[in-house]
Amino acid sequence: MALGLAGLALSGLPVRAHRIGAGETRVFRAVNDLPDGLRAPAWVIMQAGNLAAVPAAAALAVATGRQRLAVRLALAGAGTWALSKLVKRIYRRPRPPALVRGARSRGPEPSGLGFVSGHSGVALALAAAAWPQLGPAGRAAAAATVPVVGLARIYTGAHLPLDVAGGLAMGLATEAACEWLLDRSPTASVLATADRPAQLTAGRGRRRGRCSALRRLAEHR
Numbered sequence: 433m434a435l436g437l438a439g440l441a442l443s444g445l446p447v448r449a450h451r452i453g454a455g456e457t458r459v460f461r462a463v464n465d466l467p468d469g470l471r472a473p474a475w476v477i478m479q480a481g482n483l484a485a486v487p488a489a490a491a492l493a494v495a496t497g498r499q500r501l502a503v504r505l506a507l508a509g510a511g512t513w514a515l516s517k518l519v520k521r522i523y524r525r526p527r528p529p530a531l532v533r534g535a536r537s538r539g540p541e542p543s544g545l546g547f548v549s550g551h552s553g554v555a556l557a558l559a560a561a562a563w564p565q566l567g568p569a570g571r572a573a574a575a576a577t578v579p580v581v582g583l584a585r586i587y588t589g590a591h592l593p594l595d596v597a598g599g600l601a602m603g604l605a606t607e608a609a610c611e612w613l614l615d616r617s618p619t620a621s622v623l624a625t626a627d628r629p630a631q632l633t634a635g636r637g638r639r640r641g642r643c644s645a646l647r648r649l650a651e652h653r
Contacts, residue, residue: 433612436605440519440548443598447547449524452531452592459593460528463586464536471538474584480558481551481581483513489558493565501565504614508557508607515606516550516599523547528589537589549591552599555581557607 446453452460479485486509493502525547528535559574566574582596591599 433605433608436601436603436608439601440598440605443594443601444523444547447523447525447594447598449526450531456593457532460532460535460586463583463593464528464532464589466587468538470587474587475539477577477580478551478584478588480577481549481553481555481585483509483550483554485554485558486510486513489562493562498565500614501562504561504610505558507610507614508561508603509554511610512553512557512603512606513550515602516548516553519548519598519602520545525592525595528592531592535589539588539590542590546591547595547598548602549582549585549595549599551585552578552582552591552596553603553606556600556603557610560604560607561611 446456486506489509490502490506493499493505524545525531527542527544527546529537529541555578559578563571563574578600582591582600585591585596586593
C-alpha cells in the first residue's frame with residue numbers, strides 16, 4: 433500500500449493541466465507512433481483493464497469455488513475504477529490530443545480527463561488480487577498483460593505515460609487496502625469457510641485418484 437501511494441504521489445508531481453514535459457512527450461511519441469497494424473491486438477489486450485473485466489474475473493472465481501477471491505477481485509477492481517474518477521477531478525489533466533500536437537487517436541476520441549489511467553489501475557488491481565491463486569503460467573501471463581495494457585492506452589492515444597504510471601500505482605494501493613480491509617472483516621472467516629469445501633473436494637478427488645492408480649498397479653502385478 434505504501435509503495436502504491438508513494439508511486440501515485442511521485443507520478444503526480446510533474447502533472448500540469450496545460451503542459452507536458454519534454455521527456456514524457458518523447459516517451460508518448462515513441463509508443464503512439466508505432467505502426468497502425470498493432471491496433472487490433474492492442475484493443476483486445478486493453479480490455480483486461482476495462483470495468484467489464486471486474487465482474488468477469490469475479491464470476492470466474494465464483495465458478496471455480498473461490499468466493500473470497502471473487503469478493504477481493506470485485507472490491508479491488510471496482511474500487512480502483514471509482515478512485516480513478518476522483519483522482520482525475522483533482523489533477524484535471526486533459527487527454528493527449530489536447531497536450532501533444534499530432535497525437536494519434538486510434539478508436540473513438542477519448543473523453544474526460546487523463547490522469548490517472550483507470551484501465552491500467554484496474555488491470556494491476558485484478559492481477560495483484562489473483563496473484564496468490566495463480567500458477568507459474570498464470571503469473572507470467574498477468575505480469576506480461578498489465579504493462580501491455582498501459583502501453584496500449586498510450587498507443588491508442590487515450591493516455592500519457594504519467595497517466596499510466598499513476599494508474600498502476602493507484603491500482604496497487606487500492607488492492608492492498610482492499611486486502612487489508614477484507615482480512616479484518618467479519619465476513620472473511622465466512623468466505624474462507626465457503627472456499628474450504630471446494631478445496632477439500634479437490635483434495636479428496638486427488639486422493640481417490642492416487643488410490644485407484646495404486647489398486648490398478650497392484651492388480652497388474
